Amino acid sequence: MVSQVASDQFIQDLERVAQVRSEMAMCLQNLSETIHQAELDGESSSGKLSLERDLEDIDIASKNLKKGVFRLLVLGDMKRGKSTFLNALIGENLLPSDVNPCTAVLTILRYGAEKKVTIHFNDGKSPQQLDFQSFKYKYTIDPAEAKKLEQEKKQAFPDVDYAVVEYPLTLLEKGIEIVDSPGLNDTEARNELSLGYVNNCHAILFVMRASQPCTLGERRYLENYVKGRGLSVFFLINAWDQVKESLIDPDDAEDLQAAENRLRKVFKANLGEYCHVDGQDIYDERVFELSSIQALRRRLKDSQADLAGTGFPEFMSALNTFLTRERAIAELRQVRTLARQAVNHTREAIGRRIPLLDQNVAELKSRIDSVEPEFKKLTDIRDQFQKEIFNTRDSQARKISESFRSYVMNLGNTFESDFLRYQPELNLWDFLSNGKREAFNAALQKAFEQYMADKCAAWTLTAEKDINTAFKELSRSAAQYGASYHQVTERITEKLTDKQVKVNAASGSTEEDNSPTWAKWAMGLLSLSRGNLAGIAMAGAGFDWKNILLNYFTVIGVGSIITAVTGVMLGPIGFALLGLGVGFLQADQARKELVKTAKKELVKYLPQIANEQSQIVYDAVKECFDSYEKEVSKRINDDINSRKSELDNLLKQKQTREINREAELKRLKTLQENIIAQLQKIEAVYSNLLAAYS
Incomplete structure (x- = not known):
């Protein structure tokens, strides 16, 4: 079961990264506490070493690691199957399958110990909690009505800022946060909305449909708001199984192959330029042919179902590599650099202080x-x-x-x-x-x-x-x-x-x-900086x-x-x-x-x-x-x-006082030994993560 192996590997890698983040956060916290205590002790001995900025920076980094998530932004036009894809990804029929893509309602899906939906308003009203059925009923709108509202330049829910869906799912618990944006639209206000989210997400999942290959609206959006901006985009061509269903003879393997190849040429021609990183063509690592409805049906029957043939195993494997290896390692490398900097500053201060004691x-x-x-x-x-x-x-x-x-x-x-x-x-x-x-x-x-x-x-x-x-x-x-x-x-x-x-x-x-x-x-x-999204400010300068x-x-x-x-x-x-x-x-x-x-x-x-x-x-x-x-x-x-x-x-x-040179010398040397030992732990945690992916 290759598909289950890919899914399991993704969860395992997410868990590994979450554990490393937690270990790093604890190491940073210990480093901070050690330096902070030394500064307090310095008040009654030879004086503080003035390491306030280092303490502030490592405290922020530690908090960010504890809160750290991989935030994925899902974009897609009307009737592309975004919600079906998301439900298949998380393995539950959780999100409304016909959420109006023309509203300004943003849905943030994150882990919660209990199932809960919270609606946040933009007019000063207190947040409102709903059960899932009420949420699906109230915030699902018929596509025909959505089109009418679009033409009239009206919003279905003008007083709603965003919704937060909390759910006890393994994928979310391991550090994934999914932002289901409003559908693509030609109105500038909506494009402004999407651009704000784009800058604060790790990756974009751009959902398209095989039966409507690269529409004018999609091409316009990619040209205007994605091209040349250095964004990490995964293109998910949904409903690929419908290519076969559209044939006069669905069992004609030759016709099916020809039809699929024609579609692939169209998508390659339109998406190829968005799949180059540092001069390398990574089209095969960024474009995936999915059958979300098939995957969802299988997962609803059996959460451990084999998803081979739906495109999900291949996509999950590529997303896994990108998030848990490329992005996670880059993030933790910065944390290691910050820890090194704090330790060096402390050592340098100690090196200056000791000779001056005499x-x-x-x-x-x-x-x-x-x-x-x-x-x-x-x-x-x-x-x-x-x-x-x-x-x-x-x-x-x-x-x-x-x-x-x-x-x-x-x-x-x-x-x-x-x-x-x-x-x-x-x-x-x-x-x-x-x-x-x-x-x-x-x-x-x-x-x-x-x-x-x-x-x-x-x-x-x-x-x-x-x-x-x-x-x-x-x-x-x-x-x-x-x-x-x-x-x-x-x-x-x-x-x-x-x-x-x-x-x-x-x-x-x-x-x-x-x-x-x-x-x-x-x-x-x-x-x-961790950025901010939908009014949810994240700590960090x-x-x-x-x-x-x-x-x-x-x-x-x-x-x-x-x-x-x-x-x-x-x-x-x-x-x-x-x-x-x-x-x-x-x-x-x-x-x-x-x-x-x-x-x-x-x-x-x-x-x-x-x-x-x-x-x-x-x-x-x-x-x-x-x-x-x-x-x-x-x-x-x-x-x-x-x-x-x-x-x-x-x-x-x-x-103001006589300084006990020997006691102070011992205190400072002990401080130096402790911070070096803590840095070595951070180096070891980082090296172990690299070794796990080598």
């Missing part, structure tokens, strides 16, 4: 004064890097806002060819009928919404690439400034102790670990410039452009069409007149749009770099202040 107050003051010029060099490095960030910020903000301005102003140049695939079906009889004029206007407005949404999405991708390039340059600068900073801190230690700095191999240090923590953060090597951009760019033009432009365009377009008469032979001329008039009205408003919205773009880009600079400067200042406080603490203690 100094009297006058001698200690003299040594502290001797390193004051070095501290000035540290602040100079901070100021230089800060200046570079600000220069980059200003140049990028100007460049990108001007890019937006030029982009908008040039929309008219290609409008006639670009808008061809968006314009609504034109039926003059319907348009001239009072009963249909409103529907035509709505269709035209939707066409402009699609057009403008796509155009803005295309431009934001260019902006993201420019900003990403700028941050890569800053990352390289951070490495250089960090190296200079490290050299200065070594000179400080040498001046204070009269000893050359040596690295203790027992700490597990590498050359990379010599970079100060602030430089690692600035280089993107260290992230404490990190930096995500894409979310900053998203918060700004969701208000760029699209809504205001559509409101401003289409509101005044529909009248002129209508009058232009009325002047053509109603002859059938004039339909093509009417279509040309529609585009011509639409272009004329659009171009009229482009300067206003460019001027008003370019300032929003400027502010968005500026905010990205300002947030980065704020955190970098804070971390550098924390490091400089902690180094000064460390010396001030010792001087204050010497001025």
